[in-house]
Amino acid sequence: MRFSGLRVLREGLTGNRGWQAHWRDASPKAAYDVVIIGGGGHGLSTAYYLAREHGITNVAVLEKGYLGGGNVGRNTTIVRANYFLPGNSEFYSHSLKLWEGLEQELNYNVMHSQRGQIVLFHSDGQRDAAIRRGNAMRNQGDDAELLSIGQLKKVLPYLDYDQGRFPIYGGLLQRRAGTARHDAVAWGYARGASERGVDLIQNCEVTGIDIEGGVVKGVQTSRGAIRAKKVAIIVAGRSSQVAAMAGMRLPIESHVLQAFVTEGLKPCIDHVVSFGMGHFYISQSDKGGLVFGGDLDMYASYAARGNLPLVEHVMEAGMTLMPMIGQAKVLRSWGGIMDMSPDGSPIIDRSPVEGLYLNCGWCYGGFKAVPGSGHCMAHLVATDRPHTAAERLRLDRFRTGRGLMDEEGTGAQHNLH
Amino acid sequence: MRLPCPICGERDRREFYYAGHAVALERPQEGAGAEAWDYYVHNRDNPCGETRDLWFHESGCGAWIVVTRDTASHAVLGAVLAEEAAR
Amino acid sequence: MxxxxxxxxxxxxxxxxxxxxxxxxxxxxxxxxxxxxxxxxxxxxxxxxxxxxxxxxxxxxxxxxxxxxxxxxxxxxxxxxxxxxxxxxxxxxxxxxxxxxxxxxxxxxxxxxxxxLGAGFYYKTFMWPKAFWEKLYEPVIRQAAGLGALSREASTERWERAFAHCDVLVIGAGPAGLMAAWTAAEAGADVILAEEDTRLGGRLNAEVEEVDGQAGSAWAEAMQARLRTMENVRVMTRTAVVGAYDQGTFGALERLEPGRALKGCFWRIVAKRAVLAAGAIERPVAFSNNDRPGVIMAGALRAYINRWRVCPGNRVAVFANSDAGHQTVRDLLAAGVHVSALIDARADAACDLDVPFYAGGQVCDSGGRKALESVSFLHRDRIETVQADVLAMSGGWNPSVHLSCHMGARPVWDEGLAAFVPREGAVPGMRYAGAAMGMFSTRECLESGAAAGKAVVDDLGLNGAEVPVPKAEDGVYQIKPLWHVPGKGRAWLDFQNDVTVKDVTLAAQENFTSVEHMKRYTTQGMAPDQGKNSNVAALAVLADATGRGIAETGTTTFRPPYVPVPIAAMGAGAQGKGFSPERFTTSHDASIGRGAPMIEAGLWYRPSYFPKAGETHWRQSCDREVRMVRDHVGICDVSTLGKIDVQGPDAAAFLDFLYTNMMSALKVGRVRYGLMLREDGHVMDDGTCARLGERHFLVTTTTAAAGQVMRHMEFAHQVLRPDLDVRFASVTEQWAQFAVAGPMSRALLEDVLKQDLANGDWPFMACGDVRTKGVTARLFRISFSGELAYEIAVPARHGAALFDQLVAKAEAMEGGPYGMEALNVMRIEKGFITHAEIHGRTTAFDIGMQGMMSDRKDFIGKAMAARPGLMDEDRAQFVALKPVGTVKELIAGAHLFAPGAEVVSENDEGYITSVAFSPMLGHVIGLGFLERGRARIGEHVRMVEHLKGSATLCEVVAPGGFDPEGGRMRG
Missing domain, CATH: 3.10.20.440 (2Fe-2S iron-sulphur cluster binding domain, sarcosine oxidase, alpha subunit, N-terminal domain)
Known part of the structure; x- marks a missing residue:
């Protein structure tokens, strides 16, 4: 069924009885060409592009819980392409291009809103780093602009320019950055994949990966064994557990990242704003809630919930940066489990097992990567060759030291990125 | 979250700095192969459940401690001084 | 009225x-x-x-x-x-x-x-034309959405934050909470009793019933008086416990009574045990137009009548599926309010009250526009209508299980109560009492409160006499589950987000059958009431639509906070300068006195430059200060650099393990430049190491990395090398340290110290104790300017005096103080690195210091620095640049390209890290990193900067173009 304004009108006039399931619930078949472990944003987009770009439709997406129940539905919905190191730079650039036009591609309004992101800087050193970043973005073909204090005061009049602990020197603006409705991205890809014949199987937990002679043969699940020619592990948040089923130990530590939303408010923040001194980023959802977050809780965790020290630190950053939000009330907080890698950048690569592919290590970057990750992962699974936009996202870069993508410059301590 | 510093007693998480899994105690000998170092610096068991990790009582007594903890429930099961665990 | x-x-x-x-x-x-x-x-x-x-x-x-x-x-x-x-x-x-x-x-x-505009309609439209989303649809939607508005002015509300510790935290002060607190307190436990309301008593303040022979509210008041006299009890009214966190930590929001300058306090309460006695929330029934003004919850209506003596109308209909209806009618009649109907969904219900009674009736619609005028109900297969301006409704009660779910546990469905109750053990150390665990009669509440209080004191090993449980009403909660009355119109589940029964069934029709999917698709439960009124009914409707039971359907997760909390409360104190501490050097006031603009360096403040009369631009001051140092002498406070005192028999061996180079070979009375790596082989920090004695070293770090290095050293010692007998402490604050730099620096210090500082005793990189005015100071012959220079350190209490003295002497020699700008220019002239260059991604190899990595010992980072990718000749290497074309501008952060190469990422060869105009060399100098840079000295590269719009042809030169042989600093 095609969605359109006309359709909404017609259904509205006839009692909305004609709407159909956005995707088909499937039961597992005995065998597939490709089994994707993980029905999150990345798994669903991989399935979609396998079908759409490569004509591979004999595909199952196995999801332990419900589709989109992981980090794609618990993030701060920011979409941007403002990385500066080779590898990240071309990958996120590629992903952003796929975001642009995703509604039309999927016939699903994911509300991708290119409202612009402004990263503030607070010292000469941070300004120089912002210039380096902005130039990398421009060299990559993406947009970036430097905003002076005067320009900032016009677009962000509510920042504390006079009393704040760390004075604001300026900002780096990416106009094409913005937000999207996170759940809708998962649902849109699910619908697109399902329409093309992919089996989406919920409540199906993978319990083992069958490998014979170094070649993957299929998976064991809570709903029986499934044979597969190729298996893709796309389970950020649980990557270590699933990879361990294939005997692998990954360069990943799992950490909880909290996020917050306030009660609905009339429009007051029109951009995504990031605080250069305090790990704080904020935007306002179309519904009116301020959506914001900060740093990791900073301890390994699978609990999808955090603690007060980080909560308060995020609020402190908000208060020093934009004290107008003081009277906004936090409505809900939640936590997502991040695959933290040693350089803060992701992995899309073959594994040492033939026919087994890895997609993990997304750290904070997972949501904006959803289209690019699925697109490149599908390419890798279908052709056995990395997509040019993702060829640097290699697993072996840590061992060799070649092509590390440590944007924060904090080194191989997983939680510091 | 509160952690039991073996020297100071139970303290708020704010007083501690976190440094990851206690695998850091097992530094390879000089000349160990690339794989040993890769495992030491990068790769992690990353258990969902009981783990041992390293915390620094930075705003307290300055002790590095090894905390036994559950990553799924956040239950804290015990702590010893890293200095003793390392010996 | x-x-x-x-x-x-x-x-x-x-x-x-x-x-x-x-x-x-x-x-x-x-x-x-x-x-x-x-x-x-x-x-x-x-x-x-x-x-x-x-x-x-x-x-x-x-x-x-x-x-x-x-x-x-x-x-x-x-x-x-x-x-x-x-x-x-x-x-x-x-x-x-x-x-x-x-x-x-x-x-x-x-x-x-x-x-x-039904559930999820926006996912299906607003997609054409593509450009209209940001330009038209989204702005219109945003303007229409949202609830209240922020003023857009800086918040003026003052809040505080505080910690509290106790043995037992009792959450909620209804009959259960009061008994739990009293029981625990009598046993000697340190108790905090937190109540959201302004007074204790909970439902006792809203109902007409007796406890211990007196009015319930009076009993609660007596209890409050009793508890307030006990020293081991803190009664906190107006305090909502909003979150349950790990190891018995709770967040609580206390609002002070209005009219105070302080709004309230955000508490972190650490409790060994907790009793959740948060009561229950009455739930509505979904029927057509159940949202009309005048429709009110029955329990709320009783509260308004009994506690506040108000009633929203004068003809009241009552609709319930339990005895709540009868109770409400009784109170209405006692208050003299007309009751037009009692509609009880239970077919077997009886009634002895003098009101029109409809057993087995179900309200199916309401009439009126902006106010309720009539109520229609289905009774014995007929629709009847009564006039009413108020409808009191009760669909039963949902225990307030929320806090029990904050650590991830799901509540348990209780078929008899038709409600979720908290799961045992959901929060370690937490017990439940009263209506929060499904005990709905006052007697049960009192008893379960006392039992919970007893249980927690038993847990804590305290012994106390049991307290008598007072006599109270003992009703039986009989309920016929009723979630939704079928009908044509819209029946609201989530009033605030306008989610109706139709929305939930549409979600199910579109395969959003998981309760999480339904919530996200319809937005049910995501409004400011966080689903407190709607969650259970919505999932019951979903269960019905999907043919599953409620228990099987499950519920969504309740997350903190229980009630919304102002950002100003949880971030109290951070507004303005409160976000992080400020650190000041001993010369801070003197610098301010001289008009120096102060800039942030980590948490420290340092002078940017010292303007003189007539100077209108920072560059004028900076250039003058550079020339002043290079020609005469300058004074600069360098106290912010980290100083770590290292002592012990194994101090030298320990430092060998930390630094890439050999510190054990350093002679007493000498200083050596050193490089520390992270274990991953990249440069962590640089600094100096001074050997003050055979077993005594002083390590300096950069300002930025002082804390990190200290932590790293503790790690290296306690975790990696506990065998080494070494002790160390940060002495950054204990010593004030000043650079005295320039050709006149020796003369200046000889004058101050009254001693000879000739090269014989005090050569370049010497160190040792000196005395000035009876104070033992430390002198280091080190230079970050490339000049003949010293750094002199005195105990911090003498810092201000010494700075004044040094500056006065310098001024007498045509010198004076200099700031960070001049310091930076001079180090760039000399090609010295800072964290602009060692930004965490560079190796010793990249900065040309691979020779400093000793092969005679193990050190942190050695193995990983030898990874092929870290030693690759193609890596970007440290170089300096000077403009050679007509454009003379260099910009830090700009990228480098081969002349003529297309400016795209693929051709990117490097970037500039630091830029300064050198008044000595007369041109701009850039430092940066260039692929294979060391082999490209003399070549041309093109700097391209897009953001300001600049392109400059540069020559690659070796860093340190000013006095490359270093004769000045050795002089």
Whole structure:
């Protein structure tokens, strides 16, 4: 069924009885060409592009819980392409291009809103780093602009320019950055994949990966064994557990990242704003809630919930940066489990097992990567060759030291990125 | 979250700095192969459940401690001084 | 309307307030909601999506409708629940999310469009044309959405934060909580009793019933008096416990009574045990037009009648599926309010009250526009209609399980209660009591409270006499589950987000059958009431639509906070400068006195430059200061650099393990430059290491990395090398340290120290103790400027005096103080690195210091630095650049390309890290990294900077173009 304004009108006039399931619930078949472990944003987009770009439709997406129940539905919905190191730079650039036009591609309004992101800087050193970043973005073909204090005061009049602990020197603006409705991205890809014949199987937990002679043969699940020619592990948040089923130990530590939303408010923040001194980023959802977050809780965790020290630190950053939000009330907080890698950048690569592919290590970057990750992962699974936009996202870069993508410059301590 | 510093007693998480899994105690000998170092610096068991990790009582007594903890429930099961665990 | 009788308000104290500009009167003890009801105001708000008129619905913090804005200007508070706002003289409240007002709202046109605005409609449209989303659709949607508005001015509310510790935290002070607190307190436990309301008692303040032979509210007041006399009990009213966190930590929001300068306090309460006695929340029934102003929860209506002596109308219909209906009618009759019908969904219910009674009836519609006028109900297969301006409804009670779910546990479905109850062990150390665990009679509450109190003191190993449980009402909770009355119109589940039964069934029809999918697709439960009123009913409707049971359908997760918390409360103290500590050097006041602009360096403040009369641009001051140092002498406070004192028999061996180079070979009285790596092989920090004695070293770090290096050293010692006998301590604050730099520096210091500093005893890189004015100081012959220079350190209490003395001497020699700008220019002239260069991604190899990596020992980072990728000749290497074309500008952060190469990422060869104009060399110098740079000295590269729009042809030169042989600093 095609969605359109006309359709909404017609259904509205006839009692909305004609709407159909956005995707088909499937039961597992005995065998597939490709089994994707993980029905999150990345798994669903991989399935979609396998079908759409490569004509591979004999595909199952196995999801332990419900589709989109992981980090794609618990993030701060920011979409941007403002990385500066080779590898990240071309990958996120590629992903952003796929975001642009995703509604039309999927016939699903994911509300991708290119409202612009402004990263503030607070010292000469941070300004120089912002210039380096902005130039990398421009060299990559993406947009970036430097905003002076005067320009900032016009677009962000509510920042504390006079009393704040760390004075604001300026900002780096990416106009094409913005937000999207996170759940809708998962649902849109699910619908697109399902329409093309992919089996989406919920409540199906993978319990083992069958490998014979170094070649993957299929998976064991809570709903029986499934044979597969190729298996893709796309389970950020649980990557270590699933990879361990294939005997692998990954360069990943799992950490909880909290996020917050306030009660609905009339429009007051029109951009995504990031605080250069305090790990704080904020935007306002179309519904009116301020959506914001900060740093990791900073301890390994699978609990999808955090603690007060980080909560308060995020609020402190908000208060020093934009004290107008003081009277906004936090409505809900939640936590997502991040695959933290040693350089803060992701992995899309073959594994040492033939026919087994890895997609993990997304750290904070997972949501904006959803289209690019699925697109490149599908390419890798279908052709056995990395997509040019993702060829640097290699697993072996840590061992060799070649092509590390440590944007924060904090080194191989997983939680510091 | 509160952690039991073996020297100071139970303290708020704010007083501690976190440094990851206690695998850091097992530094390879000089000349160990690339794989040993890769495992030491990068790769992690990353258990969902009981783990041992390293915390620094930075705003307290300055002790590095090894905390036994559950990553799924956040239950804290015990702590010893890293200095003793390392010996 | 206001009823006769006292209730719990003070009729002698009248309070004037306004709502949307109209003046009303209330009494001390009123909430804004009770005062509005007393004043006869019916429409107080509009719903989120359809802008339906809405009235007051509950009497607690779960209120979904009556959200108002308090005040105007910087103190403006949007989305305040009228039901929890304490009335005060002069309170100005405003309706919100309506235009022009909640009474007449033009946005109500949305209600007519409701067939097209069902669940998730926006996912299916607004996609064409593509460019219209940001330009048209989204701005319109954003403007229409949202509830109240922020003032957009800086918050002026003051909040505090504090810690509290106790043995037992009792959450909620109804009958169960009071008994739990009393029991625990009598056993000697240190108790905190936290109650969201302004007074203790919970439902006892809202009901007509006796406890221990007196009115329930009087008993609660007596209990409060008793508890307040006990030293081991802290009674915290107006305090909502909002979150349960690990190891017995709870977040709590205390609001002070209105009119105080301080709004309240955000508490972190650490409790060994907790008793959750948070009561229960009455739930509505979904039927057509159940959202009309005048429809109110039955328990809330009893509270308004009994506690505040107000009633929102004078003809009341009552609809319930338990005995709550009878109880409500009894109270209404006692208050002299006309009851037009009692409709009891239970077919077998009986009634001995003198009101029209309809057993087995179900309300199926309401009539009226902005206020309820009639109620239609299905009774014995007929639809009957009664006139009523109030409908009190009760669909049963949901225990307030929320806090028990904050650590991830799901509640348990209790078929008999038709409600979720908290799961045992959901929060370690937490027990449950009273209505929060499904005990709905007062006697059960009192008993379970005492039992929970006893259980926690037993857990704690305390012994105390059991307290007597007072006599109280002992009803039986008999309920017929009723979630939704079928009908044609829209039946609201989530009042605030305008989610109706149709939305939930549509979600199921579209395969959003997981409860999480339904919530996300319909937005049910995501409004400010966090689903407190709607969650259970919505999932019951979903269960029905999907043919599953409620237990199987499950519930969504409750997450902190239990009630919304202002950002200003949790971030209290951080506004302005409070975000992080400020560190000041001993020369801070002197620098300020000389007009130096101070800039942040980590947490420190350092002088940028010292302007002189006539200088209008920082460059003038900076250039002068550079020349001053290079020609005469300058003084610079370098105390912010980290200083770590290292002592012990194994101190040298320890430092060998930390630094890439050999510190054990350093002679006493000498200083060596050193490089520390992270274990991953990249440079962590650089600095100097001075050997003050055979077993005594002083390590310096950069300002930025001082804390990190200290932590790293503790790690290296305690975790990796506990075998080494070494002790160390940070002495950064203990010593004030000043650079004395320039050709006259020796003469200056000889004058100050009254001793000879000739090269024989004090060569380059010497160190040792000196004395000045009876104070032992440390002198280091080190230089970050490339000049003959020293750094002199004295105990911090002498810092200010020494700085003044040094500056005075310098000024007498045509010298003076210099700031960070000049310091930076001089180090760039010399090609010295800072964290602009060692930014965490560079190796010793990259900065040309691979020779400093000793192969005679192990050190941290050695193995990983040898990875092929870290030693690759193609890596970007440290170089300097100078402009050679007509454009003379260099910009830090700009990227480097081969001349003629297309400016795209693929051709990117490097970047500039630091730039300065060198007054000595007369041109701009850039430092940066260039692929294979060391082999490209003399080649040309092109700097391209897009953001400011600049391109400069440069020559690659070796860093350190000023006095490359270093004769000046050795001089």
């Amino acid at each position: 206001r009823l006769d009788g006292d209730g719990l308000i003070d009729r002698t104290r009248r309070l004037a307030f306004t709502f949307d500009g109209r003046k009303h009167l209330g009494f001390e003890g009123d909430t804004l909601a009770s005062a509005l009801i007393g004043a006869g105001v019916k429409v107080v708000a509009r719903s989120f999506k359809y802008h339906r008129p809405r009235g007051i619905f509950t009497a607690g913090s779960e209120e979904p409708n009556a959200l108002v804005t308090l005040g105007r200007g910087p103190g403006q508070e949007p989305n305040a629940r009228a039901t929890t706002v304490e009335l005060q003289e002069g309170l100005a409240a405003y309706g919100q999310n309506a235009w022009p007002s909640v009474e007449f709202d033009l946005m109500a046109v949305n209600d007519l469009l409701s067939p097209f």
